[in-house]
Amino acid sequence: MSTDVRFTIHDLEGVARDETKRYEIIDGKLHVSTQPHWRHQVVCSRIDRAFSHWDPESARGILIPAPGVIFSIHEAVAPDLAWVSRERLGFVVGDDGKLHRAPDLVVEVLSPGRENELRDRELKLKVYSRQGVREYWIADWRAPAVQVFRRQDAQLELSATLTAEDTLTSPLLPGFGLALRELFASPI
Numbered sequence: 001m002s003t004d005v006r007f008t009i010h011d012l013e014g015v016a017r018d019e020t021k022r023y024e025i026i027d028g029k030l031h032v033s034t035q036p037h038w039r040h041q042v043v044c045s046r047i048d049r050a051f052s053h054w055d056p057e058s059a060r061g062i063l064i065p066a067p068g069v070i071f072s073i074h075e076a077v078a079p080d081l082a083w084v085s086r087e088r089l090g091f092v093v094g095d096d097g098k099l100h101r102a103p104d105l106v107v108e109v110l111s112p113g114r115e116n117e118l119r120d121r122e123l124k125l126k127v128y129s130r131q132g133v134r135e136y137w138i139a140d141w142r143a144p145a146v147q148v149f150r151r152q153d154a155q156l157e158l159s160a161t162l163t164a165e166d167t168l169t170s171p172l173l174p175g176f177g178l179a180l181r182e183l184f185a186s187p188i
């Protein structure tokens with residue numbers, strides 16, 4: 001008989017939480033991580049800025065930083081960035097203001113540490129694939145590189161690993177381009 005505790009989103013309601021930590025539930029397991037490195041946040045800001053230049057009026061869709069994505073009571077994640085097309089927004093966002101269905105695109109920027117990498121590269125990849133995310137980017141500012149996963153045959157598959165010499169584009173985002181040299185340039 002298994003005594004493993006399966007967490008639900010209800011377990012986090014009303015509990016005093018440390019605001020310096022991020023809480024996620026993946027397959028009923030609670031994952032707690034600390035706030036990320038400042039370089040992580042710079043990469044997120046640069047991706048956000050590239051989306052603002054590509055679609056300044058958010059006519060094509062909305063890029064949301066650190067949204068709550070509640071797929072079920074046993075799966076609630078907080079990706080670094082999520083983009084939802086304008087056509088799907090009403091379908092994806094619930095009355096509580098959280099996302100309850102798959103965003104079109106999810107971006108995770110890796111934080112140092114084996115547990116963080118395992119969560120983003122394996123556990124969240126499986127969740128996003130199973131839930132129907134169309135594209136998933138994993139950015140690693142230390143490498144520097146971006147892995148691009150695209151939906152093929154009902155699951156996310158590695159489509160490309162881009163480095164500083166490449167430009168990040170997407171069939172979901174016609175006309176979007178982000179030079180990785182600019183994305184990963186040192187701010188100091």
